[in-house]
Amino acid sequence: MGYKKDMSKYENLEGWERCGFGEQLDRWAEKYGERIAVTDSEDEISYMELKQKADCLAAAFLRKGILKGDKVLVQLPNRISFVIVFFALSKIGAVPIMMLPAHREAELEGIIELAKPAAYIVVEKYLGFSYVPMANAMKEKYSCIRHIFVDSESGDISGMIAETYGENGAFPAVDGYETAVLLLSGGTTGVPKLIPRTHTDYMYNARMSAKRCRLDSSDVYLASLPVAHNFPLCCPGLLGTLDVGGKVVLASATSPDDILDAITEEGVTITALVPAMVTVCMEMLEWDEDYDISSLRILQVGGAMLEDSLADKIIEEWPCKLMQVFGTAEGLLSFTSPEDEGSLIARCQGTPVSPADEVKIVDEEDKTVPEGVFGELLSRGPYTIDGYYMAEEANKKSFTPDGFYRTGDKAMWTKDGRLRLGGRIKEQINRAGEKIMPSEIEAYLCRHLEIKEAAVVGVPDETLGNRICAFLVTDDEAGIDLQEIHRFLREIGVAAYKMPDQIERVETWPLTSVGKIDKKALERMAQEK
Numbered sequence: 001m002g003y004k005k006d007m008s009k010y011e012n013l014e015g016w017e018r019c020g021f022g023e024q025l026d027r028w029a030e031k032y033g034e035r036i037a038v039t040d041s042e043d044e045i046s047y048m049e050l051k052q053k054a055d056c057l058a059a060a061f062l063r064k065g066i067l068k069g070d071k072v073l074v075q076l077p078n079r080i081s082f083v084i085v086f087f088a089l090s091k092i093g094a095v096p097i098m099m100l101p102a103h104r105e106a107e108l109e110g111i112i113e114l115a116k117p118a119a120y121i122v123v124e125k126y127l128g129f130s131y132v133p134m135a136n137a138m139k140e141k142y143s144c145i146r147h148i149f150v151d152s153e154s155g156d157i158s159g160m161i162a163e164t165y166g167e168n169g170a171f172p173a174v175d176g177y178e179t180a181v182l183l184l185s186g187g188t189t190g191v192p193k194l195i196p197r198t199h200t201d202y203m204y205n206a207r208m209s210a211k212r213c214r215l216d217s218s219d220v221y222l223a224s225l226p227v228a229h230n231f232p233l234c235c236p237g238l239l240g241t242l243d244v245g246g247k248v249v250l251a252s253a254t255s256p257d258d259i260l261d262a263i264t265e266e267g268v269t270i271t272a273l274v275p276a277m278v279t280v281c282m283e284m285l286e287w288d289e290d291y292d293i294s295s296l297r298i299l300q301v302g303g304a305m306l307e308d309s310l311a312d313k314i315i316e317e318w319p320c321k322l323m324q325v326f327g328t329a330e331g332l333l334s335f336t337s338p339e340d341e342g343s344l345i346a347r348c349q350g351t352p353v354s355p356a357d358e359v360k361i362v363d364e365e366d367k368t369v370p371e372g373v374f375g376e377l378l379s380r381g382p383y384t385i386d387g388y389y390m391a392e393e394a395n396k397k398s399f400t401p402d403g404f405y406r407t408g409d410k411a412m413w414t415k416d417g418r419l420r421l422g423g424r425i426k427e428q429i430n431r432a433g434e435k436i437m438p439s440e441i442e443a444y445l446c447r448h449l450e451i452k453e454a455a456v457v458g459v460p461d462e463t464l465g466n467r468i469c470a471f472l473v474t475d476d477e478a479g480i481d482l483q484e485i486h487r488f489l490r491e492i493g494v495a496a497y498k499m500p501d502q503i504e505r506v507e508t509w510p511l512t513s514v515g516k517i518d519k520k521a522l523e524r525m526a527q528e529k
């Protein structure tokens with residue numbers, strides 16, 4: 001066992017509260033009552049109704065035998081049922097595992113083997129994909145999965161809510177220091193990593209984010225990204241907006257027209273995008289003048305490096321404040337402030353959101369580097385985890401002995417005391433905000449009968465930030481092309497966002513002086529093609 005965080009250290013922080021999300025929802029319902037809490041493309045729900053439905057569903061889960069501490073895979077898109085499910089599970093102390101709609105068998109299997117979920121909640125169909133056969137196959141293969149609950153118009157979730165309507169169930173007590181959610185870590189190495197966030201630290205995460213955004217009950221937050229991701233869920237996202245009594249709009253898909261439509265129609269005041277999405281939204285705005293984004297107060301941009309030129313362009317062309325957001329699902333968040341000068345906002349990722357965040361920037365020997373010099377960003381603090389879920393080996397690598405999380409990011413302190421990110425130190429590809437570990441894709445590729453060896457690198461790309469290039473050593477006659485690679489990866493159940501954008505065949509590898517595959521050389525080769 002490594003370092004263990006002492007939560008009592010944080011008890012005096014403003015916004016720190018030892019309480020579960022279920023209880024938080026009860027208080028919000030009391031305080032904000034009939035105000036609209038959440039809307040999606042089909043419906044809207046008030047705070048009071050959200051509480052009532054979460055209570056019903058929680059009672060129904062208990063009746064089906066879902067117990068406190070059980071893990072539950074949740075794979076739902078941006079819709080009201082996601083929110084009801086989240087709070088229903090919180091109320092009984094069951095722990096949702098936040099799968100993304102894009103995940104397929106390959107991702108699910110690793111996570112099921114690690115976390116042994118008792119149930120799997122899926123949307124029936126989303127963006128043309130039917131989830132039920134996949135869920136049934138998982139249940140068949142893994143006996144830990146006792147239940148599959150399907151969310152559709154007349155499916156299990158709505159049926160369960162109707163079934164227990166009006167009952168006053170007694171729920172198990174939930175301590176704020178217990179795990180509330182398991183978030184997925186960006187980029188796994190074959191063995192996936194899950195991030196355990198407690199009710200208390202996650203609520204604090206939402207509150208500190210909301211505070212930095214100056215969020216209040218007049219705000220309308222648009223979740224443009226999949227809401228199972230930390231950024232739209234909690235930074236301040238869905239949870240931070242509900243805490244202040246605002247309204248959350250769930251965009252059903254992440255296309256620019258969905259986003260711009262929602263902003264126009266709902267009077268959205270704040271939303272969060274990754275840089276690649278900003279670019280497409282800007283293009284869309286240029287040729288369609290019917291959109292009205294004048295209600296926007298803050299545009300949060302994060303998840304990947306924001307180029308200086310794009311930052312300048314946002315500040316010049318958007319009628320709102322740009323907020324640069326550096327974030328991690330493991331914890332640490334650093335945002336610019338709405339009051340900062342534009343020139344400053346454009347060139348940094350601000351300051352950590354909590355006064356209790358401890359941030360260090362270190363060299364290869366873990367020695368602190370001076371201001372203005374890049375090093376690796378390390379963090380420890382009230383809402384940063386002290387270890388991944390059941391991952392002793394990975395924890396030794398990802399945390400220092402005194403409990404600092406190694407982000408794997410290059411960063412420096414600027415002379416104005418702001419953080420500026422400078423790309424990755426650890427090998428991880430950031431493709432339009434999605435994090436991909438090369439080793440994971442390499443392992444999948446090597447399952448192809450014609451592929452002898454594979455090396456995957458991220459290549460700088462104007463629209464995506466990074467594109468995925470796979471270098472392959474194959475049998476001489478194998479006519480493997482990109483299409484075949486995509487077909488194969490789809491067949492073994494790999495999420496679409498991990499599909500290589502480019503493949504190159506090689507006969508021998510360029511090697512480093514110590515005889516490892518020279519990935520820098522591969523990157524250059526991929527760029528020259």
Ligand code: OOB
Pocket residue numbers: 185186230231235301302303304305306324325326327328329330349407408409421423424430435
């Ligand atoms: C967010 O969380 P994750 O866990 O998907 O990814 C974290 C990683 C960071 O370690 C860094 O490599 C990259 O994403 N990143 C950025 C960045 N924000 C995140 N790199 C450069 N500039 C930025 N502004 O991506 C996430 C979580 C909460 C809020 C926002 C993003």
